[in-house]
Amino acid sequence: MSIREGINNVSTWDLLKGAGIGVINAVLLSAIMVPLFRAGVSPLPEPLGLAFAETLLNRPLPLPIGLLFHIAWVTLWSMVYVALFRDRLTFGNALLVALILWASVLFFFFPFVGWGFLGLKIGPMLIAASAVPHFLFALFLWALSKFSFGKPTEEERAARRRQAYA
Template identity: 50%
Template sequence: MSEETFKELGRSWGQGISIGICVAVLTAVVSILANRSGMAPFPQPPALAFAETLAGRELPMPVGLLFHTVYVTGWSALFLRCSPWQGAGAIVVLSLLLWGGVLLVFFPVVGWGFFGLGVGPQMIPGSFVPHFLFGLFLWGLDRVWPR
């Protein structure tokens, strides 16, 4: 696709990255509050678990937050910049695909089993909530962010 086609499709990279960072911060705040209150079903923050799996050792929480920020910002910016499908329906599909990826790829990689069932069945709805919030925040910020 040409640069002109991309301009017609979505936002600039700068806008996508800016919105993505905001989505990452909002979802991180909710996740941190859920972890501290004991509402989150995860044995540890998922992004930190992934970073520790890659590093093969324990890491401090800021590394997990960095992984979370890069992951959320990357998907947000890529979607807002490159997706030929925009709007609420497309964001729902993206959120569901990312949730499926967590259940089928991410959880097994970090040792939590398919669907997180190595930890327990609460991992399925527990991992849906942050992906729902991701979609909600991405949709809302995309609607209100100036073009």
């Protein structure tokens, strides 16, 4: 199945479910990450969503603004996961999305916020430290999708294929 066929097989309701999955995923991730930041466990100087928002808007911002950026980002990519892989909501595909996002952090977001390529201006620990939340993102994305969508029947798959070619 091509990417186009996968996207054509997704209903508006599926995308709304994907958005809901994204919001829940972002809240779960924040419930883990924010206390770790406050406890000083994270090697990141500040939450990446907040650092990105502050760099983008060129001014200091409160943590809730960074969390909103994080929620929007996680929600967007959860919807992309559903759109691309509606009939194949596997852990492997969730991990693929997470790896792409992790690479975007290392190669784009860390340099953008001034932490250097791979975050090396801060230190090499950022590479591993940024991998952990992306693995959790994949795990939560997959589990929430399994709960929300279940396993499609062969009839549902066939109906989506027919709809894509109609």
